[in-house]
Amino acid sequence: MQRFNIFLRSFVFTIFMSTFTFFYSFFCVAANILPFRCRYAIIMFWNKIIIHALKILCKVDYKIEGLENIPKDRTGIILCKHQSTWETFMVPTLFHHAAIILKKELLWVPFFGWGLAIIDPIAINRKDPTNAMDQVISQGKKCLAEGRWILVFPEGTRIPVGHIGKYRLGGARLATATHAPIIPIAHNAGRHWPKRGFIKKPGTIRLVIGKLIETEGRTPEELMEEAKTWIEKTVKKIGG
Numbered sequence: 646m647q648r649f650n651i652f653l654r655s656f657v658f659t660i661f662m663s664t665f666t667f668f669y670s671f672f673c674v675a676a677n678i679l680p681f682r683c684r685y686a687i688i689m690f691w692n693k694i695i696i697h698a699l700k701i702l703c704k705v706d707y708k709i710e711g712l713e714n715i716p717k718d719r720t721g722i723i724l725c726k727h728q729s730t731w732e733t734f735m736v737p738t739l740f741h742h743a744a745i746i747l748k749k750e751l752l753w754v755p756f757f758g759w760g761l762a763i764i765d766p767i768a769i770n771r772k773d774p775t776n777a778m779d780q781v782i783s784q785g786k787k788c789l790a791e792g793r794w795i796l797v798f799p800e801g802t803r804i805p806v807g808h809i810g811k812y813r814l815g816g817a818r819l820a821t822a823t824h825a826p827i828i829p830i831a832h833n834a835g836r837h838w839p840k841r842g843f844i845k846k847p848g849t850i851r852l853v854i855g856k857l858i859e860t861e862g863r864t865p866e867e868l869m870e871e872a873k874t875w876i877e878k879t880v881k882k883i884g885g
Contacts, residue, residue, distance in 0.1 A: 651703075655845045658702040662695055670756035673763050684763045685742050691760060692734040699731070704847035705837045707735065711854030714828065715740065720794045721826040721857065722785075724816050724872045726880055727798035728806060728835025731850060736830065737764075739854075740794040746781060746815070767795070778815060785819045795819065799869065803840040806833070806885060812873045817865035829855040829872045833885025851883045 669691055676687050699705045723743065725736055737743040745761070749768035752758045767784045769777040785795055797819075800810030820827050832852040838845050855875050860868055 651844060651847065654703045655843055658698060658845060659843065661698055661702065665694065665698075666691075666756050666760075670759045673760045677763055681765060682742070688760050688764050689738050692738050695734050696731075696738075699838070699845060703845035705731075705845055705850065706848070707850040707852060709739070709852050709854070711856075712739070714854045714856050716857065719826070720789055720792060721828055722816050722820045722823075723794055723796045723828050723830060724799050724869075724876070725796065725830040726832055726876050726885070727800045727803050727810070728832070728885065729803060729838040729840065731834040731838045732830075732832055732852070735834075735852065736796060740796070742791075742793040743796045744784075744788040744793050745796045746785075746798075778818065781815055781819055782822045786823055789823055789825055795825075799873075803835070805840055806835040809877055812869055814865045814869055817860075817869040817872070820860045820868060821863065821865050824861060826860060827858040827868060827872055829858065829876050829879075831855070831876045831879035831883065831885070833880065833883050836885060851885075853879050853883065855879070 673687060673691075676684050679687075696707070700707075720741065723736065723740060725732055733745075737745065745766045747761070747766050747768055748771050752762050752766075752768055767781055767788070769780055771777060788795055797816035799812045799816050801813055802810065804810040817827070819825070830852065832850060834850045834852070836846065837848050837850055858868060858871055
C-alpha cells in the first residue's frame with residue numbers, strides 16, 4: 646500500500662509539473678519584453694512552485710545549511726554537485742540572479758528550454774571546447790560585473806547516488822581568469838529525486854553550502870581538487 650501511495654503521489658506530481666510548465670512557458674515567452682530582473686523573478690516563481698509541489702504532493706522536504714556562507718557584498722562561481730533535477734530548481738533561488746552554464750541544446754527543449762532562455766544563461770557548444778571556454782570566460786566576466794553569481798555543475802551531467810563523475814575544470818578556470826571566489830555546494834537530492842527516476846521518495850533533502858574558496862594565486866587544478874574533496878566528503882557525510 647505504501648509503495649502504491651508513493652507511486653500515485655509521484656504520478657500526480659509529474660502530471661502537475663508537466664501541465665504547469667506547459668502553460669507557464671507561454672507566459673515566459675511573452676515575458677521576454679520585460680527587464681531582466683522581472684524575467685528572473687518569473688522563472689524563480691516557477692522554480693519555487695515546483696519545489697513546493699514536490700513537498701506537498703510527494704512529501705519531499707528540504708533543509709538548507711550554510712546560508713551564512715553566501716556573502717552579501719560580492720559574487721563568484723558556484724560549484725554544485727549534480728545528482729538530480731531538484732538542485733537545478735533550488736540553487737538559483739538562493740543566489741542573486743544566478744547565470745547557469747549549460748549546453749546550448751537545453752535551450753532547444755520545448756517549454757522547459759524557453760524558461761531557461763529568458764534568464765540569460767551561459768549556453769555553450771560542448772563540441773567545440775576551445776571556443777566554449779573563451780565564451781564562458783567572456784560572458785562570465787560580464788555576468789560577474791553585473792553582480793550575478795555563476796552556477797556550474799562541474800560533473801556536467803547528473804551522477805547517480807554513490808558515484809563520482811569527472812569534475813571538469815571549466816568553473817575553476819573561470820574563477821582564476823576573473824579572480825572570483827568559489828563557493829561549493831553538496832546535497833543528497835538524488836536519494837529522493839534520482840536521475841531518470843519517476844518515483845520521488847519521501848524524506849528531507851539536505852543541501853549544504855560551503856565556505857568561500859579564494860582563488861588568487863592558485864591554479865584551476867588546485868581549486869577544483871579542493872572543491873571536489875569538500876563536496877564529495879560532505880555528500881558522503883549527509884548520506885548522498
